[in-house]
Amino acid sequence: xxxxxxxxxxxxxxxxxxxxxxxxxxxxxxxxxxxxxxxxxxxxxxxxxxxxxxxxxxxxxxxxxxxxxxxxxxxxxxxxxxxxxxxxxxxxxxxxxxxxxxxxxxxxxxxxxxxxxxxxxxxxxxxxxxxxxxxxxxxxxxxxxxxxxxxxxxxxxxxxxxxxxxxxxxxxxxxxxxxxxxxxxxxxxxxxxxxxxxxxxxxxxxxxxxxxxxxxxxxxxxxxxxxxxxxxxxxxxxxxxxxxxxxxxxxxxxxxxxxxxxxxxxxxxxxxxxxxxxxxxxxxxxxxxxxxxxxxxxxxxxxxxxxxxxxxxxxxxxxxxxxxxxxxxxxxxxxxxxxxxxxxxxxxxxxxxxxxxxxxxxxxxxxxxxxxxxxxxxxxxxxxxxxxxxxxxxxxxxxxxxxx
Numbered sequence: 001x002x003x004x005x006x007x008x009x010x011x012x013x014x015x016x017x018x019x020x021x022x023x024x025x026x027x028x029x030x031x032x033x034x035x036x037x038x039x040x041x042x043x044x045x046x047x048x049x050x051x052x053x054x055x056x057x058x059x060x061x062x063x064x065x066x067x068x069x070x071x072x073x074x075x076x077x078x079x080x081x082x083x084x085x086x087x088x089x090x091x092x093x094x095x096x097x098x099x100x101x102x103x104x105x106x107x108x109x110x111x112x113x114x115x116x117x118x119x120x121x122x123x124x125x126x127x128x129x130x131x132x133x134x135x136x137x138x139x140x141x142x143x144x145x146x147x148x149x150x151x152x153x154x155x156x157x158x159x160x161x162x163x164x165x166x167x168x169x170x171x172x173x174x175x176x177x178x179x180x181x182x183x184x185x186x187x188x189x190x191x192x193x194x195x196x197x198x199x200x201x202x203x204x205x206x207x208x209x210x211x212x213x214x215x216x217x218x219x220x221x222x223x224x225x226x227x228x229x230x231x232x233x234x235x236x237x238x239x240x241x242x243x244x245x246x247x248x249x250x251x252x253x254x255x256x257x258x259x260x261x262x263x264x265x266x267x268x269x270x271x272x273x274x275x276x277x278x279x280x281x282x283x284x285x286x287x288x289x290x291x292x293x294x295x296x297x298x299x300x301x302x303x304x305x306x307x308x309x310x311x312x313x314x315x316x317x318x319x320x321x322x323x324x325x326x327x328x329x330x331x332x333x334x335x336x337x338x339x340x341x342x343x344x345x346x347x348x349x350x351x352x353x354x355x356x357x358x359x360x361x362x363x364x365x366x367x368x369x370x371x372x373x374x375x376x377x378x379x380x381x382x383x384x385x386x387x388x389x390x391x392x393x394x395x396x397x398x399x400x401x402x403x404x
Contacts, residue, residue: 007020012351031050032064035066042285044068045068065289072240073240096162097163101157106143117356118132124155128203131146169189175284177287177292205390206309207307208307209276210368244262252356268307271305279298304365310358311389315357336374361375361378368394372398
């Protein structure tokens, strides 16, 4: 049973249910000191940065219970090159690819694959290190971003150039204890900033669960051909994977293919997924941290859930900060609605924007259509200068009859 909850470093939203601790997510030793001093029973890692810095290794060295992969296992997210080569070694289905260290190598790789291609920064880039080149001019511009302007710094020293897949994108996330894999429900997120999947990639502009596009047979195939082989393969390579395993999947005519892995819960997928979950997540995570799940599966309610991300003007490149937010309390009081804060802070007596993705508005419904109708009505209650959001989350799924 949860008695006390602490969050580092937190925001005004989570401060309503947790004690916020002024320690940055990259201050691994300080976080371990805090957990040791307060005898914290379980630490759950949210962001990717502390995982790649070895926070789990440090906690385990001090015998502090923690749920998340060690540094060498978190490389599955921390390095796109490692992930692609790992999939090749273990026969996990993914798009054909080449690794480029220079602009000339990237051009040569694109020529071999044929346009369109996808360019991916090797290292962490906050979900923004992906560019799609549909034609020669976009390819030239993309290569300039990586190798001349070096927008992604050292994360772009190596670039994955891969064939651009066509189909519907789905997120499938599981919890892992190093040996066993318990999948969550399916979810679909929307990464492009604009309606119709236009504009640059973001950390995510909305999501819904169920995905409405993945069949039970396809989900079972991803479990058997992707998630279980990942956990088995990582163990074979002495990189035991314990934590959240996120697989971004493209449903193609050739079957499900892996787009990317994350070593954590996806955002905004986590919000609708956890709202649908009927199991108590805390004991599951505690069992996973100890390396022994006791449950055979996780249970989810039949209702649908949807999430709309409200972002600041200028996101993802240069978000405008400091604008007062109004209407949040009215929105959160609506039946079946939950609001999660991300890029917010208190300034005087006002809640103001402090990041690119500011709020996630979520709603439940008996069907996906109902959940989406409710979430958009709720989101309309919130205002700030320059607020932006996608108006078409779930639209294509509903139009195709995939989930209603």
